[in-house]
Amino acid sequence: xxxxxxxxxxxxxxxxxGISDRVLDALRKVPRHLFxxxxxxxxxxVDTPLSIGYAQTISAPHMVAIMCDLLELxxxxxxxxxxxxxxxxxxxxAELVDSKGKIYSVERLEPLAGFARVNLEKAGxxxxxxxxxxxSLGYPQEAPYDRIxxxxxxxxxxxxxxxxxxxxxxxxxxxGDMYQHLYLIKKEDDGxxxxxxxxxxxxxxxxxxxxxxxxxxx
Ligand code: SAM
Numbered sequence: 001x002x003x004x005x006x007x008x009x010x011x012x013x014x015x016x017x018g019i020s021d022r023v024l025d026a027l028r029k030v031p032r033h034l035f036x037x038x039x040x041x042x043x044x045x046v047d048t049p050l051s052i053g054y055a056q057t058i059s060a061p062h063m064v065a066i067m068c069d070l071l072e073l074x075x076x077x078x079x080x081x082x083x084x085x086x087x088x089x090x091x092x093x094a095e096l097v098d099s100k101g102k103i104y105s106v107e108r109l110e111p112l113a114g115f116a117r118v119n120l121e122k123a124g125x126x127x128x129x130x131x132x133x134x135x136s137l138g139y140p141q142e143a144p145y146d147r148i149x150x151x152x153x154x155x156x157x158x159x160x161x162x163x164x165x166x167x168x169x170x171x172x173x174x175x176g177d178m179y180q181h182l183y184l185i186k187k188e189d190d191g192x193x194x195x196x197x198x199x200x201x202x203x204x205x206x207x208x209x210x211x212x213x214x215x216x217x218x
Pocket of ligand 1: 056083085087088109211
C-alpha cells in the first residue's frame with residue numbers, strides 16, 4: 001500500500017484518542033516516512049515508536065498528537081522543543097504554528113541534530129531551527145516561549161524551562177524514571193504553576209545538567 005493510504009488509515013485510527021481535527025490534519029500533512037531511518041521505513045505509518053539509532057526513538061504518532069493537542073498550538077506561536085530526535089514532532093508543530101510561528105528544537109546528540117536538520121529540509125520545513133545543546137537548560141537565547149514541549153522524561157521539571165516559559169504559557173513534559181507521567185503545566189499570571197497529570201507514558205530519559213545525569217561527551 002502506498003504511503004498516502006497508510007498515513008490516512010493511521011490518522012483516522014488516532015481519532016479514537018479524541019485528538020482535535022486540527023492536529024489530525026497536521027499529521028496528515030507531515031510525511032513521517034521522511035523522518036524514519038530507511039531500515040524501518042515500511043513501518044512509518046504504524047502507530048509505534050521506531051529506533052532512530054543512538055538508543056533513541058521517533059515517538060509514536062499518537063503520543064505526538066496527544067502532546068500537540070495538549071499544547072493548544074496556534075498559528076504564530078514560538079515553541080521550544082527539547083529532544084529533536086528525528087525532527088518529526090517539530091515538523092508537526094511547525095504545521096500547527098504555520099509560517100508565522102517558529103520552532104526551536106534542541107538536541108544533545110550531534111548525529112541526531114544532523115539527522116533532524118536533513119529530514120526537515122527534505123520535508124520542506126523552514127520555520128524550525130535545530131540547536132545542538134543540552135536542552136535541559138532550555139535555550140535562553142530565544143526565550144520566552146509560548147509553549148515548551150519536552151520529548152524525553154525528566155527527573156523533575158527543570159527550573160530553567162519554567163523560567164523560559166512566558167506567563168500564560170503551556171509546557172508538556174514527561175517526568176519520572178521507571179514510572180513516568182506526562183504533565184501539562186500552565187504558568188499563571190502571578191508566576192505560579194498549575195500542573196495537570198495526563199497519565200502514564202514511556203519516554204527515553206532526559207539527560208544533561210537538569211536531567212538524569214551529566215555526560216560531557218555523548
Ligand atoms: N521529538 C523526537 C522526534 O520527533 O523524533 C523524539 C525524541 S526522542 C523520544 C528524545 C530525544 O531527546 C532524543 O533524541 C535524545 O537524544 C534527546 N535528549 C535527551 N536529553 C536531552 C537533552 N538534555 N537535551 C537535548 N536533547 C535531549
